[in-house]
Amino acid sequence: MLKVNEHYLKLQASYLFSDIAKRVAAFQAKNPEREVIKLGIGDVTNPLPAACIQAFHTAVDEMATTSGFRGYGPEQGYDFLRSAIAVNDFQARGAEVHADEIFVSDGAKCDTGNIQELFAADARIAIPDPVYPVYLDTNVMAGRTGSFKDGRFEGIVYLESTQANNYVPDLPTEPVDLIYLCFPNNPTGSTITKEQLKVWVDFARDSKALILFDAAYEAFIRDPKLPHSIYEIEGAREVAIEFRSYSKSAGFTGTRCAYTVVPKECMAYDAGGNKQPLHPLWNRRHCTKFNGVSYPVQRAAEAVYSPEGKAQCTALIDGYLGNAKIIGKAMAELGYSYVGGDNAPYIWIQGNRDSWEFFDMLLDKAGVVCTPGAGFGKCGQGYIRLSAFNSEANVVKAMELIRQALA
Numbered sequence: 001m002l003k004v005n006e007h008y009l010k011l012q013a014s015y016l017f018s019d020i021a022k023r024v025a026a027f028q029a030k031n032p033e034r035e036v037i038k039l040g041i042g043d044v045t046n047p048l049p050a051a052c053i054q055a056f057h058t059a060v061d062e063m064a065t066t067s068g069f070r071g072y073g074p075e076q077g078y079d080f081l082r083s084a085i086a087v088n089d090f091q092a093r094g095a096e097v098h099a100d101e102i103f104v105s106d107g108a109k110c111d112t113g114n115i116q117e118l119f120a121a122d123a124r125i126a127i128p129d130p131v132y133p134v135y136l137d138t139n140v141m142a143g144r145t146g147s148f149k150d151g152r153f154e155g156i157v158y159l160e161s162t163q164a165n166n167y168v169p170d171l172p173t174e175p176v177d178l179i180y181l182c183f184p185n186n187p188t189g190s191t192i193t194k195e196q197l198k199v200w201v202d203f204a205r206d207s208k209a210l211i212l213f214d215a216a217y218e219a220f221i222r223d224p225k226l227p228h229s230i231y232e233i234e235g236a237r238e239v240a241i242e243f244r245s246y247s248k249s250a251g252f253t254g255t256r257c258a259y260t261v262v263p264k265e266c267m268a269y270d271a272g273g274n275k276q277p278l279h280p281l282w283n284r285r286h287c288t289k290f291n292g293v294s295y296p297v298q299r300a301a302e303a304v305y306s307p308e309g310k311a312q313c314t315a316l317i318d319g320y321l322g323n324a325k326i327i328g329k330a331m332a333e334l335g336y337s338y339v340g341g342d343n344a345p346y347i348w349i350q351g352n353r354d355s356w357e358f359f360d361m362l363l364d365k366a367g368v369v370c371t372p373g374a375g376f377g378k379c380g381q382g383y384i385r386l387s388a389f390n391s392e393a394n395v396v397k398a399m400e401l402i403r404q405a406l407a
């Protein structure tokens with residue numbers, strides 16, 4: 001008799017986005033004449049930058065020739081992309097990262113989900129609340145938690161992000177080994193300063209822990225004082241792995257390209273207490289279980305770093321940030337307090353009522369779809385997330401509909 005991995009049975013079936021889809025479908029069936037504007041899901045809406053499309057096309061044409069054809073590439077990514085990443089995303093900001101510390105992949109979701117394989121089954125895990133669900137669910141699957149009780153998994157140290165700490169969690173009061181952080185944050189849109197991030201780096205160094213830093217929204221940072229990479233913080237190379245993605249920065253959600261940085265100095269410990277470098281372990285996992293991102297996609301990603309590509313990506317993100325401003329202004333005028341939207345595509349709004357109640361009200365009265373904060377964790381109860389990923393015209397219309405509905 002084949003037995004299942006019992007840990008999978010502990011997972012709360014993730015009803016969030018299917019619940020939302022069901023409620024929206026029911027609303028549309030009942031009100032076929034009403035328009036619905038979606039500001040819920042975290043997916044981009046604008047097409048790929050022209051520079052990426054051009055590089056993509058050129059690479060596809062190369063594949064059609066005998067001399068330009070490429071079969072399996074290096075699992076870690078082509079040198080042209082890894083070098084462009086090291087120079088543009090890190091060295092240009094004064095952060096020490098080398099091309100051979102970069103692992104190109106098909107997504108930061110996969111990487112943030114897979115990285116936990118490198119660590120012991122009894123590693124103590126600290127996870128923010130509210131949170132991008134991947135970090136938590138992959139640790140549940142791996143058996144690092146007990147069962148789900150009162151909205152939380154036993155055995156996880158939850159890092160609460162609330163109004164009281166301005167949505168940057170305080171250091172845990174109990175020992176932890178592995179710490180997930182995401183800034184600019186999904187779902188709250190909050191950011192972390194260099195000083196605040198330094199506190200976490202020092203903590204990780206003192207406690208022989210490791211930080212998994214998800215910087216998927218780095219490209220939305222406009223405040224010049226905010227760190228784009230954890231490696232801008234002194235001492236981070238020994239205690240941090242960073243995840244980046246072209247999904248939100250260049251519209252690659254459907255094209256798929258991302259990367260993970262594992263510095264050579266990054267360590268964990270074996271049973272004998274000896275230091276074990278993580279770079280060769282991640283390299284082993286990556287080469288065993290992954291066969292590289294396609295050549296045309298890596299060429300399209302490389303084009304992000306051309307002068308035209310940089311200008312086009314900036315314009316793309318400026319558009320979304322403009323939408324975020326429109327949303328924030330409208331919500332403030334309606335008397336709601338919120339965070340995010342300045343250096344992130346998400347606006348996290350305090351609804352002063354149950355998350356789902358607020359969701360239903362916005363849908364019924366305004367025809368606007370949001371994401372109920374409770375779907376991201378216990379601390380999300382009472383909040384909703386609005387996303388700036390839509391056209392400006394739709395965002396303006398949505399805010400007008402919300403104004404009329406709440407007036």
Ligand SMILES: *Cc1c(COP(=O)(O)O)cnc(C)c1O
Nearest residue numbers: 107108109132186216245247258
């Ligand atoms: C969108 C997103 C990512 C990117 O995932 P990909 O798999 O690269 O598309 C990573 N982390 C967070 C928190 C995200 O919201």
